[in-house]
Amino acid sequence: MQRQRSIPSTKVNVVIKALYVFLLLGIAASHVAAQDSLLTGYVLELDSGEPLQYVEIKNLKTGVAAESLEDGRFSIAAKKNERLQFEYPGYRTDTLVVIEFTIKRVYMAPDGSAIQLDEVQIQAMTDSRLDAELKRAEVEGQFTETSQQRGGVRISPSRWFGKTGRQARQRHEMLLAEKERRQIDARFTPEAIMAITPLKGEDLELYMTKYRPTVEFLTTANESDLRLYIMDTYAKFKALTPKQRSEIKIPERESR
Incomplete structure (x- = not known):
């Protein structure tokens, strides 16, 4: 019977070391690639x-x-x-x-665009631009600031009383009002109301103006809650006298 020859231990050690070095180089390369x-x-x-x-x-x-x-x-x-x-x-x-x-x-660098925005400009914004302008107004209107050198948060009178800060807070109010209006319009629609009530035309506009829900209500209300709200307020609308209906002022809106 022929005896098998054994591999010298020195050769085994060389192979193991080579594999170890190769593995380390692979790990290092992948680490650099991840950093890059x-x-x-x-x-x-x-x-x-x-x-x-x-x-x-x-x-x-x-x-x-x-x-x-x-x-x-x-x-x-x-x-x-x-x-x-x-x-x-x-x-x-x-x-x-x-x-x-x-x-x-x-x-x-600032692009020199006007800081003040009117309602027509705000209404013409896309939803994403509106959100971006809201964030910008929040930052510019802050009257507190963080000092990395002194530590903590301190009040900044110049931000609060300065022209830029006042304009930013006014702009923020207008932008927030527009965002809330869009949130309400997305759910309190003529289609949703006409699906439950016989209202249409001027009566529909009067009803939607008089009983427009708040954004706080719509934030937590599901579809059943909204349906019940429309039914309850429609009953109140029917009970209004002609004089009470004539006193409802329908807001004018710019065409989009």
Whole structure:
């Protein structure tokens, strides 16, 4: 019977070491690749150097989007030579080509657009633009600020009494009113009312003006609650005298 030859232990050790080194190199390469796929940085205002929150950062190649945080910090998946777009209401849209993955500081400049908005302009906004303007007004209207050097939160009289802060709070009220109006209109519709009641024409407009529900009610109300609300208020509407109906003022709305 022929005896099998054994493999020298030195050769086994060499093979094991080679496999170990190969495994370590693979792990290191995957780690570097993972790092290279995430770009981190800060978005700041050009004039003041203050961080900008809610800036939308979009990878124009992949469509991946991110949003800057309260301190302006952002992180987004990207690779070399891909272009990132930075967009924020009231500021010039900017782009950045990814060259390397050190922490970036992106400065955005105001576009000179008017701060004041009238009701017609607000009504013409898309829902996404309305939400963005609401966030912007919230940030600009804040009268408290966080100090990284002193620590904690402190009151800023200049923000509260300043012209920009006052305009931002006024704009915020108008924007919020429009958002709530859209939320109500989405559910308290003529179709929903005519499906339950015989109302139409001028009577329908008078009813919808008089018994328009609040956004607080609609936030928690399901379809059964809304149906019951319409039936109850329709009964009250039928009981109104001609004089009481004539006193209902139908609001004028701009055509869209």
